[in-house]
Amino acid sequence: MAGNENKAASDLSFNEAPTVIEEDFEVAEDVAANESTLPADMPLTRSDTDIKNILIQVKDHKPALQTSSVPILAASGLCKSFGGLRAVDDAKLEVAQGSITGLIGPNGAGKTTFFNLLSNFIQSDRGRVIFDGEPIQHLQPHQIAQMGMVRTFQVARVLSRLSVMENMILGAQKQTGENFWNVWLQPKQVILEEKQQRERAIAILESVGLAHMAGAYAGALSGGQRKLLEMARALMTDPKLILLDEPAAGVNPTLINQICDRIVTWNREGMTFLIIEHNMDVIMSLCDRVWVLAEGRNLADGTPAEIQKNTQVLEAYLG
Amino acid sequence: MVGYLVFLAISTGIAALFSLGLNLQWGYTGLINFGHVAFMTVGAYTTVLLALKGVPLIIAVPLGAGLAALLGLLIGLSTLRLREDYLAIVTIGVSEVIRLIVLNEEWLTRGTFGVQGFPLPLATWSPNLLMRLMMIALLTLIAGLTFWRMWQWFSKQLQQGKREGGFPVGSLILGIASSLLGLAVYVAGVMALYDYTYKAGLMVLLLLVLTVIFWQMERLARSPWGRVLKAIREDEEVAKALGKNVFWYKLQSLMLGGAIAGIAGSFYAWQQTSVYPDDFIPLTTFEAWTIVVLGGAGNNVGTVLGAIIFWAYNTVTRFVLPALLPFDDARLGAFRVMVIGLLLMVLMVARPQGILGKKEELTLGR
Structure with a gap:
């Protein structure tokens, strides 16, 4: 039914x-x-x-x-x-x-x-x-x-002890390197994707004005910046909604x-x-x-x- | 003296290997595993019992590690949906259950009598001069890699010290002390290898396995896979919201950490040349916890350093304390454990992030 x-x-x-x-x-x-x-x-x-x-x-x-x-x-x-x-x-x-x-x-x-x-x-x-x-x-x-x-x-949730950049890249979907075996089996592909995602992340971070914080711990961001990071991270997943x-x-x-x-x-x-x-x-x-x-x-x-x-x-x- | 330094190197290596598994589970993934010794038990017993049945060691060890991973799968499937503190309770229970099974299933494990006389790796081997020199070269390579890695770490500390306008005295002392210790072990190792003994061969084998596993753990920690684990440690809801299968990653972490502890178990059995159920009491788990906390959680270098410090402390107190204190052996043993507890407390107050942990990580808000 x-x-x-x-x-x-x-x-x-x-x-x-x-x-x-x-x-x-x-x-x-x-x-x-x-x-x-x-x-x-x-x-x-x-x-x-x-x-x-x-x-x-x-x-x-x-x-x-x-x-x-x-x-x-x-x-x-x-x-x-x-x-x-x-x-x-x-x-x-x-x-x-x-x-x-x-x-x-x-x-x-x-x-x-x-x-x-x-x-x-x-x-x-x-x-x-x-x-x-x-x-x-x-x-x-x-x-x-x-x-x-x-x-x-x-309440914005960021991964405090990871860098802003790592927070962002984590959002990317279908990463080859997130499969345990692929870390060994396809190292070149993993490095390539990592580079691409990094560029994407920088572009999105620039658009929210957080690019200068990319290397900082996410836990060091202010409340408002965390909200922005959370939104940017959501966008990294390439969502529909x-x-x-x-x-x-x-x-x-x-x-x-x-x-x-x-x-x-x-x-x-x-x-x-x-x-x-x-x-x-x-x-x-x-x-x-x-x-x-x-x-x-x-x-x-x-x-x-x-x-x-x-x-x-x-x-x-x-x- | 040479013999003792080789023994020290092997003990440290086993502790380091064992703790690397725990560091993956707790330091990287945030799983509170209080039953880590269970994996070691399974690895040790599987290896020696299969070897007694005539299975080649090269197959028996992976099987032991595999069985330990399987135990991780079973624990994980039944408990990983629980909140983290419950996982701690269940794991400590499982490790005791495993020990009691080993103690009571005498048809399989011979219970309290233990298992002895099982085949050992490289034991009956008598290498010629060329092979011995090659093993010395291998040891030199490993020692060289270690010193190079340590120098890298120290120069980084030095740079940071310059920036902050101070000299890293603590790092210098730590560096010099572990360098001297490393040098002593290296020289002893070379001497032991030249007049080949079984223990010397085991030491090279263990250091080789430790180096490879350490290197792969570092690689995993920097990979996207490791990033997901760290994300789960920080906040698993976020990892879920970003489309990561948190449950499956936790299982993988538990299984891989278990497999590494299983390999450590094989080496433990080979070092002792006998295994008894009493070797696998929960204290062993908490020694690994001490090592990981000491070095700095989520830091593989710190874990290895923690193992070195732990065993250096054990040795120093074993030889120095009897000369200073009028205690009998039993009291001295208890006193040493008390002192290490006290030292850990002092460390937690003075340097709560562990020796190699990053201080700034502690000041971050959630």
Whole structure:
């Protein structure tokens, strides 16, 4: 029964998705080529009050993506109880290909648990998750990451006693040298790949402004830099979808700008994002679509403008 | 004197080999293995029992190592999903179970009577002058590699000292002491090889195996495979989130470390020329822990250095203490263990990262 439904969903995505997505990519590339000077235009230091304006500015520069109607990630009927507490209760969510989707909710609404259920770091009691046309709720977390859905953590987790560069290269997928025997059997291939990944990592580190820290211990980074490193590392896995858990939490305003700027730029280049965030300015200006959770249930979903006007959402937030 | 220095070299080599296995599991992967001696037991008994049945040693040793790895697989499959402190409890239990099996299954292991008279490598061999000179050359090569590696390390310390405006006195003392010790062992080794004895041959064989395994461990530690292990040590959730099969890598680490301990077990049996269940008490495991902590976890050079210091301490106290203290043998033995415990505590306060560990790693936030 469940298998049939999954199959139907995957058929659907294969029938409709490709043509639309290709158009999106072309649009994104053109714009990126024309406006690649944008980050340089933005001064590095801004006062707190300016953030909103900057974010709006960022958003204005963003081309209106005609996101396809077939979601890259679709979760439905997800449930998870911890003892008597129903942390997530029959919640659903869809992330459109090429979009930046937001997930908001008051503290304790079950957002992070929901993330953990999507990436299977916690097994759900019930429900279905379909990623890229395939059901994934029975897969191990690392298998889901290998499929192209990579997550970050609420409190940035870096590998302290490894260098920033090692943190980055670890993210690369399908490394020959990660197989025990290949270390001896294909040493040349391993060295070659290592060199390629190093170049890739440097390019990504430069884009987040951490290239000068490449040789430092990741544990020596500040909180904000760790968030950036985590995002950069996620990008190293060459994913189809990145789940960001509060990318702006505990980060100073300058770095928030930088983080948002990176998200928008990568999104333009075709990356899809799902973001949990408490900073409403960030959510409202970045996201194409916002889902609201409260007490583990879906409260609302819609465009940022619709959500801002939704009285239920306002009530949930203000108590 | 020559005989004793050869014995010292072999004991140090076995301890180093054994601890390298633990260093892979704990220092690189973060697995708390309190039952490391179990792998040594399996390796030692498998080798000698198969050799008694007429299996050539060149096959018996890999089989012993393989069986030790298999034990690692069994322990891993059943416990690696547990939290790390539970792994510690289970492994120490397994090592005692293995020892008790060896003690009680007399049809296989002859229990408390132990196994003696098994074939030894190179024992009946009487090499001609050319072969002996070749073995001396091999020993010289190994000694040369060691000194070169040590010089590299020392010049790095010197540079770092210059940058920070100080002279690495501690490193200098350590370097000179281990150089002198190394030189003494080398000279003794050459003399022992010239008038060939079984122990001298065993020493060369062990040093050769140790060199190869050390070199391969260094290579693995720098490989992408080793990077995944280190990532698991730091934060396995991150490794999982980046698509690494954490469980499988932990198993591999446990198995490989076990296989190395198994090889160390074979050499242990050959050195003693007999094996008894009582040789494999948990204390052996914790000696390896002392060595790894002493040298600096996650550092293969440190592990070898730790083994050298451990055995140097053993020797010095064995000969020097009786002259200084009016204790009988039993009390002296206990006193020596107390002192090494005290030294370890002093080290942990003064230099918590171990002798070769990196201080800056300790100041990092999680």
